[in-house]
Amino acid sequence: MWSILVLFIGISAKIIGSFLIFCLLFLIGLRFWLEPFKGVCKCKTKLHGKIALITGGNSGIGFETAKDFARRGAKVIIASRDIKKSEEAVANIIATTGNESVEHRFLNLLKKDSIEAFAKDFNKDFHRLDILVNNAGIGAIKQQNTKDGIDKLMQINYVGPFTLTHLLLDKLIASKPSRIVNVSSYLHKMAKFDFQNLTDVFTITDKTDSLYSQMVRYGNAKLCDILWTVALAKKLPNGVTANVLHPGLVKTNIFNNFNPNVKRVLFLIIDLLYKTPLEGAQTIIHLCVSPKLEKETGGYYMDCKKVSPSKAAEDEDLTERLWHKTLSLIKQ
Incomplete structure (x- = not known):
C-alpha cells in the first residue's frame, strides 16, 4: 500500500x-x-533650452523618461493627478540629476475641464513646448462612463490625451522642430469594435467586465492611439512629428486596478521575463531625442525600431473617420 x-x-x-x-x-x-530583444536608446543628444511635458511622469516609464530628459538638460513638466507622488518624483529627479528645472502640474485626464484648464495655464505660462509625451494610462478601471458618455478607460487612455494634444498644438507648432510621442501597446491587436459604427468604441458594450473584456477595452483604446497618431502626423506641418510606440510589458502602476490575483500572476511573469521601467522607457526616449528621427513621423515603434502594427491600425479610412469622430466628441 x-x-x-x-x-x-x-x-x-x-x-x-x-x-x-x-x-x-x-x-x-x-x-x-x-519582443526578440530589449532596445536601448544610445543617443547622447542634449536638451538644454528645451521644454518637455510628460503625462504620468511621476512613476514607471514616465518617471524614467522624465529623469532622462532632466539629465539631458531639459526643463521637465510632470503632469499627473497624484500631487504627493508627483512632488516626491520631482524631488527625486532634482536630487539625482542636479537639474532643478523640474516641476509638477495637476492634470486629471478623466475630466475634460481639468484638461482644458491645464492646457490654458500651460499655454499662458510657457513660451514653448518641444516634446510632448502622452504616457499616462490605465490598464483596468471599473466599468463606468464619464458625464460625457465616454468609457472611463477610453477617456484616460485615448480621448484625454487626444484632447490635451489638440489644445497644445499651436504651442508645439510655434516651437518646431518639436515632437509628439504617444504610448500605445502591443495589446492593440486585441481590439474588437464595429469599425463602421465608431460610436460603439467610446462606450461600454460588454457588461460582463471579465478580464478578457477589460483587455479588449484596453486594446480598443490603444488601437485608437495608433490610428490617431497616424492621422495627426499627416496633418502636422513640417518640423512637428508624431509617433507611437509599444514600450513592452513593464511592471508599473498601470495594473493597480486589476483583480489582486490576476495582478500577482502578471507581476510574477513580468518579474521573470519582461522589462523594468527603465528598459520600458527606452523607445519613448529614442523617439524624443534621436537625430535620425527628426523627420520620421506617423510610425509605430517597439524596442527603438519601427515595426508594423495590426492591419486595423493601417486602415486609412478608419484612421480618418476616427479622427473626425473624436474631434466632434471633444468639441461638444
Missing part, C-alpha cells in the same frame, strides 16, 4: 514538474516571440 502511494506521489511530482517546466519554457518562448 505504502509503496503504491509513494509511487503515485513520485509520478504526480514528475507530472507537475514537467508541467511547470513546460509553462516556463512557453513563457520564455512567448517573451522572445513578442
Whole structure:
C-alpha cells in the first residue's frame, strides 16, 4: 500500500514538474516571440533650452523618461493627478540629476475641464513646448462612463490625451522642430469594435467586465492611439512629428486596478521575463531625442525600431473617420 502511494506521489511530482517546466519554457518562448530583444536608446543628444511635458511622469516609464530628459538638460513638466507622488518624483529627479528645472502640474485626464484648464495655464505660462509625451494610462478601471458618455478607460487612455494634444498644438507648432510621442501597446491587436459604427468604441458594450473584456477595452483604446497618431502626423506641418510606440510589458502602476490575483500572476511573469521601467522607457526616449528621427513621423515603434502594427491600425479610412469622430466628441 505504502509503496503504491509513494509511487503515485513520485509520478504526480514528475507530472507537475514537467508541467511547470513546460509553462516556463512557453513563457520564455512567448517573451522572445513578442519582443526578440530589449532596445536601448544610445543617443547622447542634449536638451538644454528645451521644454518637455510628460503625462504620468511621476512613476514607471514616465518617471524614467522624465529623469532622462532632466539629465539631458531639459526643463521637465510632470503632469499627473497624484500631487504627493508627483512632488516626491520631482524631488527625486532634482536630487539625482542636479537639474532643478523640474516641476509638477495637476492634470486629471478623466475630466475634460481639468484638461482644458491645464492646457490654458500651460499655454499662458510657457513660451514653448518641444516634446510632448502622452504616457499616462490605465490598464483596468471599473466599468463606468464619464458625464460625457465616454468609457472611463477610453477617456484616460485615448480621448484625454487626444484632447490635451489638440489644445497644445499651436504651442508645439510655434516651437518646431518639436515632437509628439504617444504610448500605445502591443495589446492593440486585441481590439474588437464595429469599425463602421465608431460610436460603439467610446462606450461600454460588454457588461460582463471579465478580464478578457477589460483587455479588449484596453486594446480598443490603444488601437485608437495608433490610428490617431497616424492621422495627426499627416496633418502636422513640417518640423512637428508624431509617433507611437509599444514600450513592452513593464511592471508599473498601470495594473493597480486589476483583480489582486490576476495582478500577482502578471507581476510574477513580468518579474521573470519582461522589462523594468527603465528598459520600458527606452523607445519613448529614442523617439524624443534621436537625430535620425527628426523627420520620421506617423510610425509605430517597439524596442527603438519601427515595426508594423495590426492591419486595423493601417486602415486609412478608419484612421480618418476616427479622427473626425473624436474631434466632434471633444468639441461638444
